Amino acid sequence: xxxxxxxxxxxxxxxxxxxxxxALRYRTEQAQxxxxxxxxxxxxxxxxxxxxxxGSNEILVPDLPxxxxxxxxxxxxxxxxxxxxxxAARIYTPNIxxxxxxxxxxxxxxxxFNEIEGWDRLITNYRTxxxxxxxxxxxxxxxxxxxxxxxxxxxxxxxxxxxxxxxxATNTLEADRFRLKIKGSGSVQLNAIRAYHGSLSSTHxxxxxxxxxxxxxxxxxxxxxxxxxxTTSTSIYQTGSRNAVTVSIGGxxxxxxxxxxxxxxxQIDFSADNTDTITVKEVEYYKSVSWHVHSLKDxxxxxxxxxxxxxxxxxxxxxxxxx
Numbered sequence: 001x002x003x004x005x006x007x008x009x010x011x012x013x014x015x016x017x018x019x020x021x022x023a024l025r026y027r028t029e030q031a032q033x034x035x036x037x038x039x040x041x042x043x044x045x046x047x048x049x050x051x052x053x054x055g056s057n058e059i060l061v062p063d064l065p066x067x068x069x070x071x072x073x074x075x076x077x078x079x080x081x082x083x084x085x086x087x088a089a090r091i092y093t094p095n096i097x098x099x100x101x102x103x104x105x106x107x108x109x110x111x112x113f114n115e116i117e118g119w120d121r122l123i124t125n126y127r128t129x130x131x132x133x134x135x136x137x138x139x140x141x142x143x144x145x146x147x148x149x150x151x152x153x154x155x156x157x158x159x160x161x162x163x164x165x166x167x168x169a170t171n172t173l174e175a176d177r178f179r180l181k182i183k184g185s186g187s188v189q190l191n192a193i194r195a196y197h198g199s200l201s202s203t204h205x206x207x208x209x210x211x212x213x214x215x216x217x218x219x220x221x222x223x224x225x226x227x228x229x230x231t232t233s234t235s236i237y238q239t240g241s242r243n244a245v246t247v248s249i250g251g252x253x254x255x256x257x258x259x260x261x262x263x264x265x266x267q268i269d270f271s272a273d274n275t276d277t278i279t280v281k282e283v284e285y286y287k288s289v290s291w292h293v294h295s296l297k298d299x300x301x302x303x304x305x306x307x308x309x310x311x312x313x314x315x316x317x318x319x320x321x322x323x
Contacts (some may be wrong), residue, residue, distance in 0.1 A: 006303075033064045035177075035224045036291070037071070037290075038113075038123040056112050057242055059225035060235040062179065062222040063106040067092040068124060068291070078315065087310040089291055091122055092303055104222075106240030122291045122308065123224070128295035131176040132165055132266060139167045152281035154183075157272040162281065169262040174316050179224040182268070184215035186276030191269040193225070200262030203252030205267075206259070210236050210245040212271070215278075227285065229256045307310075 003009065041056040070089040077086055094116055100107050107113075134153045139269040140146045143161020147154050155163045178195065208225055215221060216238065223236055225245070236243045249258045263285070270278055291308035298305040 002296060006141045007243070018032075031065060031067045031273070032124060033063045033222075034066045034068075035059075035060065035123040035179075036064045036116070037123055038117075039121075049301060057112070057244075058233075058235050059113055059237070059242075060224065061113075061237050062224040063104065064102065064122070065094060066097065066122060066124075068122075073289075074310070076315075077087075082181075083308070085315065087289075088294075089308050089310070090297060091291060091306045091308050095300070095302055103239055104237045108240060110237070110240030110242075116306065117231075118293055118295070120258075120293045123177070123288050124291065124292070125177075125286045126289040127287045129286050129287055129309040130170050130172050130263060130285045132167075134283060140165050152279050157270070157278065159273055159274045160271045162270065163268045163278055165266040166264070169264055172197070172263045172285045173260055176226065176228045177224060177288045178227045178285050179222065180280055180283040181220045181222050182215065182278070182280050183220045184270075184272070184276065184278045185218050185220060186273055187214055188276050188278050189214050189271040193223070193270060194265075194267040194269065195227070195263065196265035196267070197258055197263055198253055200264050201250070201252055203224050203250040204258070204261070204264070205250045207248045207250070208234070208245050209248070211243040213238060213241075213243045226257065229259045276299045 027238065032187075036058040036059065040054045040058040043053045043055040044050050044051040048124060068089050068091050070087060072087045073089075074085045074087045078084060086164070093116070099105055099116070100113070104110075104111055116224075134148060135150055137146045137153060138147050140148075140153050140155075140163070142157075142163040143159060144157040144269050146163075153163075182190070184190075184295045189212050191212050192210065194205050195208075196205040198204045204226065213236075221236075221238055226234055226247070231247045233247055236244045236245055251254055252258075253261060266283070268278070268280070272278065292311055293306045294309045295307045296304070297307050
């Protein structure tokens with residue numbers, strides 16, 4: 001990162017790293033928000049064999065600021081029909097005190113997180129596959145009146161119901177994650193997110209049914225969910241508190257076919273009082289890269305540097321051919 005990070009520039013420890021993250025993100029997009037993921041940790045029996053009992057729940061928290069400097073983004077070494085594409089990167093994050101004070105890492109509620117550890121994951125957006133427009137209200141409707149401010153779509157509710165986007169059929173084959181930003185005013189309770197693929201029938205949808213929770217009043221919450229066959233559960237964190245999410249499919253298609261079918265509708269189910277509002281923006285399907293922490297390169301009062309590896313990827317050309 002010439003001029004800022006590296007042998008030709010100022011060492012990052014000599015800078016205000018929070019300011020660097022903001023400047024790089026808004027001016028050059030070299031810094032970005034990543035999703036931090038630590039899979040659930042299972043207890044072991046007396047012989048050290050993992051059991052089916054979870055000892056520490058999954059941590060899945062979007063909006064961790066990071067600078068990613070790939071050394072090899074993907075070198076295309078393939079195994080099992082091209083399903084492994086490996087790479088390596090050096091990733092800069094704020095210091096651990098800053099991370100712990102980010103809203104979703106809130107240490108009052110999220111005491112399982114104390115530091116980024118080996119083989120934790122940093123998930124980044126490799127490419128947006130389909131972005132659901134919120135610059136207007138075309139194809140948006142729901143239980144109440146819908147309006148747009150040119151950036152987000154807001155539903156003024158008339159009671160319990162849903163906010164729905166229904167476009168023409170759209171290809172989302174390469175996507176493996178789904179994300180959006182959402183906020184409510186009043187006492188809006190988020191009940192479920194449903195994505196219809198292949199049909200508008202309830203038998204053709206992916207269901208993210210979460211533990212119902214009330215959205216913080218007029219505060220944006222980023223939700224980042226896996227969109228890939230085989231997923232059965234995930235998490236939504238709000239200010240450090242975990243809300244479990246059960247993932248299921250409608251049954252009208254096989255699981256793999258469900259995730260490969262064209263996108264048809266997005267539905268957000270909620271409970272609300274009359275005149276409560278629910279607002280969404282930055283809604284997208286994307287193809288991710290999952291960087292796994294391999295080692296700690298450097299740690300100062302201002303920043304942390306991790307050596308990370310990409311252990312698994314996909315060759316979408318082969319995926320299309322085999323399907």
